[in-house]
Amino acid sequence: MQLKSVDKAFGAVVIAKGLDLTVQASEGLGIIGPNGAGKSTLFNLITGDQHINGGSITFGGREVSKDKPFKRCRQGIGRSYQIPHPFGKMTVYENILTAAVFGSGKGEAEASPHVIEVLHLTGLAKEANKPAGHLTLLQRKRLELARGLATDPKLLLLDEIAGGLTEHEVQSLIGTIRDIRKTGIALIWIEHIVHALLATVDRLIVLNGGELLADGEPEAVMKSPQVQKIYMGVEPA
Numbered sequence: 001m002q003l004k005s006v007d008k009a010f011g012a013v014v015i016a017k018g019l020d021l022t023v024q025a026s027e028g029l030g031i032i033g034p035n036g037a038g039k040s041t042l043f044n045l046i047t048g049d050q051h052i053n054g055g056s057i058t059f060g061g062r063e064v065s066k067d068k069p070f071k072r073c074r075q076g077i078g079r080s081y082q083i084p085h086p087f088g089k090m091t092v093y094e095n096i097l098t099a100a101v102f103g104s105g106k107g108e109a110e111a112s113p114h115v116i117e118v119l120h121l122t123g124l125a126k127e128a129n130k131p132a133g134h135l136t137l138l139q140r141k142r143l144e145l146a147r148g149l150a151t152d153p154k155l156l157l158l159d160e161i162a163g164g165l166t167e168h169e170v171q172s173l174i175g176t177i178r179d180i181r182k183t184g185i186a187l188i189w190i191e192h193i194v195h196a197l198l199a200t201v202d203r204l205i206v207l208n209g210g211e212l213l214a215d216g217e218p219e220a221v222m223k224s225p226q227v228q229k230i231y232m233g234v235e236p237a
C-alpha cells in the first residue's frame with residue numbers, strides 16, 4: 001500500500017500535507033500521534049470512507065484513490081473501527097459471517113469455513129453462539145478484529161483496538177494480534193497504548209500536523225527527543 005503526496009484537510013485542520021507512506025506486504029506498522037492528529041481520518045482515506053484532496057493511494061500496484069469502500073475491501077483492505085458497532089442481537093458467528101459475505105462476495109455456505117478459522121484465530125470459538133450484545137469489552141474487541149479478518153484482508157487496519165482494556169486484557173489481545181501477523185497479513189495499528197505497539201509492530205510512525213514527525217524502528221522512534229517533546233510533553237535535558 002502506498003500513499004503518494006496525499007493531501008487532506010477539513011478547513012483549517014490539516015490531516016495530511018504531501019504525505020508519503022509505503023507499507024510492504026506482511027509489514028507491521030504502528031501509528032501514534034496526539035489526539036486529533038488525523039490518524040483515524042488517515043484510515044478513512046485508505047479505506048475510501050473519506051476522499052483525499054490530492055495525491056494518490058495505490059494498493060497491490062493499482063490506484064484505488066477513487067474506488068468505493070466495498071471495492072477496496074474486496075481488494076484486500078480490512079479494518080476495525082474505534083467504536084465497535086456489532087449487530088447486538090445477532091450471534092458472534094452471524095456477525096463474522098456477515099462481514100465475510102460482504103468482504104468476499106461469497107455465499108454463506110462457501111464463506112463459513114473461513115468464519116470458523118477466524119473464530120479460532122481471534123479466540124472467540126466458545127462465544128460463537130452468543131449474541132454480540134452480551135459480550136465483555138475484550139470479547140467485543142475480539143469481535144471487531146474478527147469482523148476485519150472475515151473480509152480476508154491482505155492489509156488489516158486496527159483503530160485503537162486496545163483502548164479501555166485492563167493491562168491483563170491488553171496482553172491477551174497482543175497475543176492474538178501477534179498470531180494474526182504470523183499469517184502474513186500486513187497490519188497498520190493506531191494505538192495510544194505504546195507498549196502494545198512495541199510488542200507487535202516492526203516500524204512506528206508519528207503523525208502530527210499532517211506530516212510524519214518520525215518513521216523507523218519502534219524503540220528508536222520512541223526515544224527520539226522530538227517525539228518525546230511533542231508526543232509525550234518531555235522537554236530535552
Ligand SMILES: Nc1ncnc2c1ncn2[C@@H]1O[C@H](COP(=O)(O)OP(=O)(O)OP(=O)(O)O)[C@@H](O)[C@H]1O
Nearest residue numbers: 010013015033034035036037038039040041042082
Ligand atoms: N468529517 C469531518 N469533518 C470535519 N472535521 C473532521 C471530520 N473528521 C475529523 N475531523 C477533524 O479532523 C481532526 C482529526 O480527527 P481524527 O479523528 O482523524 O484524529 P485522531 O488522530 O484519530 O484522534 P484521536 O487520537 O483522538 O482518535 C480532528 O480535529 C477532527 O475534529
